[in-house]
Amino acid sequence: MCEDDHGIGRRALFVTSAAAALTLGTVSFSHGPAAEAADNQETRTVRGTLPAGSPDFVYLPVDVPRGVREIKVAYTYDKPSVPAGTQGNALDIGLFDERGTGLGGKGFRGWSGGARSEFFVRADDATPGYLPGPLRPGTWHIALGPYTVAPQGLTYEITVTLTYGEQGVTPAPVYPPSRAKGRGRAWYRGDCHMHSWYSDGRRTPAEIAALARAAGLDFINSSEHNTHSSHAHWADQAGDDLLILLGEEVTTRNGHVLALGTDPGTFIDWRYRARDNRWARFAGEIHRAGGLVVPAHPHATCVGCGWKFGFAQADAVEVWNGPFTPDDEATLAEWDNTLVASVREGHGRWLPAIGNSDAHRDPDAIGSPQTVVLADDLTRGAIQEGIRAGRAYVAESRNVSLAFAAAGGRGGHAGIGERLRVDRDTPVTVRLDVQGAPRCTVRFVTDQGVLFTSDPLPVSGSGTVEWHTTPAYAAYVRAELRHEAAAGPVPGAMAAFTNPIFLGGA
Template sequence: MNENTRSRFGYLALVALWLAVLGVACATDRAPDVVLQGQLTGSDNHSYREVPFQVPTGVNRITVQFESTGRAEHTTIDLGLEDPTGFHGQQGLRGWTGGSKQLFTVGAVDATPSFAPGPIQPGRWALLLGIPNIRPASKAEYTARIWFGHPGDPAWLPAVLNPPLRKEMAWYRGDLHMHGAHSDGSCPTQSGDGRAPCPLIFTVEEAARRGLDFIALSDHNTVSQANDIRELQPYFDHLLLIPAREVTTFQGHANLFGTTEPLDFRLGSKSVPDWNALLTQATALHGVFSINHPIRPNDETCMGCGWTPAKPVDMHLVQAIEAVNGIDAMSPQHTGIPFWEAQLNQGFHLTGIGGSDNHNAKVALPFPGGSMAIGLPTTVVHASELSMKAILDAIRAGHVFIDVQGTRDRAIDVVATVGDHSAEMGDALSAPAGSTVRITLHTEALDQAHAQIIVDGKPLQTKDALVIGGAKQTLSFDWPSDGGRHWLRANVRGADGSLLIVGNPIYFN
């Protein structure tokens, strides 16, 4: 072990002090695996220094945060990273930032711009410091904190790379399904004479223009878009970019959110004989798994699209159903809602979500006419903050409604109360036989629409018609409990009957 490298345990107290003094890292971040410290003096001017560290086996990501003193004296330290192949010319140099980045990551599929992604070999790595300027009498202290990532880590780790974009509990609006150049998304070329794989920047800019808070980039069976996300996310500090993939098989499609780890999608092969084997692999990756557009043909018009597993699937391993796909927003008779409700009726707690399935970021027509435009439909999530982990946790918990036409302001909140206990969409509530459940709907921007309550898949006849008569409206009614197991959710329909809002269930008993 190099003299600059000390065990992480010896540094815990020092790290705590840095966190308190500098406030640079997220409070939930774990301590770095390696801390490198050293001093530069005037004699280091115009020189390079290698600061080595050991990378153990089983590491698939290296994240470095660098700090140094002496900026007031114009001391400048450039940064690079060498891998174990050695630094001879360019070989072994995984990247060079100059003085442009003090925080960077290098992983198997993605890296901060300036660095090359790829396998992380165990062995001797080194930070390469270049010193273009330090005055003869100056001294500078530097500290590099290094975190190692491991197979199976969710995409929101390490926390230092993924600070929340907003820190308050709120309803956040997003689109959970889209394709770009990394799969079959295409758009007109610059001249307009042809089509080309559509650069991811257009997707992200369109989502930002629509005012979305988050998008999931779900290319077919690939996570190569994660490398573009590394470039785009720091600039887009109002729009959370969630790496995802559309697991695309001959027996249906499903989105897996929040992981960039490899996943074998070849159903019928030795390693993944069926969906249950694939789902068991996916569960170990901590992401959220959602069955896409389940009610679709699986034939020559749409190969593999419909959910057609060869063997029964253990739905305990699934967290969500794409209840509304972008095409459904135009022809709502084909939504995934009946499939979703059939699962709910079997006792599974599954979150209904929406996704545009956009394949052309340049299609941005307002509804109607913008079938599959980004944000159409919009999934609205009640999350503790705008971060990947918080958004995915809230989807898992069912704190979600779908804004079918992708507006910026339509909203619904459903609360069920029994005595002192209450529940929001996605929650479970105990309602003993003979008790009265108070159901309260808060709506926004749904004037003249009407709410429809659905219990166990059937419309509930309420005494009062649930007509919404204002920009902000609260409607309530009592529902007598029979003590049985039920789920209850709300839809909101426009005056013409069109589906505007799809709420998630509250589960009873």
């Protein structure tokens, strides 16, 4: 074993092409089988300290010689006590191969964030979160992401072990099909945000698929943090009854975004901030890969979770994430403001809403909440089109079902995400049919705010609520289903909400 110190102040440090990244001095190994250790392995250990205010990414180059069959990396770092309200140490880790660390390049070989203390990569296998494939000679890079650094600094130790020998055969990836059996044009239930053990979740794909079926879901979307390594591990879980879309949760330091339903094997880079002016490029990559751009939990309070890139490239927004909390309430209000703006500006473009579980481990419930989409069939394209068009509502579980429509004029009718084209003074009847929501209250929300609140539904959970308006009074109307409030004027927790129906524009 050989040891070295790699502090951030050493002379070998230099700035890479990305302003928020730094590269340390190279870790060298022997060059050829003659220098191999008796156990066919070589190990190097490096130590260093990152000060508070470190760059977003620090790269440790590793000179990989010929004849290597496995790279294994283990790391530790200190976690000193810090005053209340001060961030402690958290250090993420990943790997790039000899093709380099260029933004959006082909060198990406995996990312585990802070979920694992060690990982390996071989041609025939890899730790979840990492990609198996050939181990070619050249300069590889261990990527360190100092997520937060304590005032005392972050002291780390990294151990790299190379095992020599003949490489195995890289398995050909098999991906789930892009369609399931379906029921033709129908309402399909899905959860587009969840995590398996291929990032920081604790469930296998098989466990997630079983829970999705138990939750009454028709489709799910793979959304691991900053890696597409799970894509080739879902095929066995798909079936006529469950469509599995492939994607990624692109986890930047200025917010998270779902790449929803991208082409199999698509990797979207995350190493930039809003001020870097690179987001439009990667949103375009998501679209070119056939995916939807969906900012996730825009008002979440975790470090780096608040969405700061704007919504110009978004196809939808995740308004409800996991158990309904005050940050979901804030996102709901901001989303409603975007609907008002779209009416005021008159361009016709508006931002649909979805909801997902963001489930990681027990007791997180897959499918709570779930997005219910009106789609022409149970296919990747049809589900994406339904979400993009806003033909969707969000429910806390399979138990809640809604039918929401507006009627007026000479037989005019519009459903969720559609427009009822009648004159501004034409009487309009808005109707919501509810099942599975005992003692919940219905609210009809418009561009003028909440204009109607019903009495609580019966204990049976079923009921019909109607309201009469005109396009002059309400440019759009959407429905909320709320649980009983604990006290006072604050609305209760969400049971379900719809995307809007627009009124007028005859």
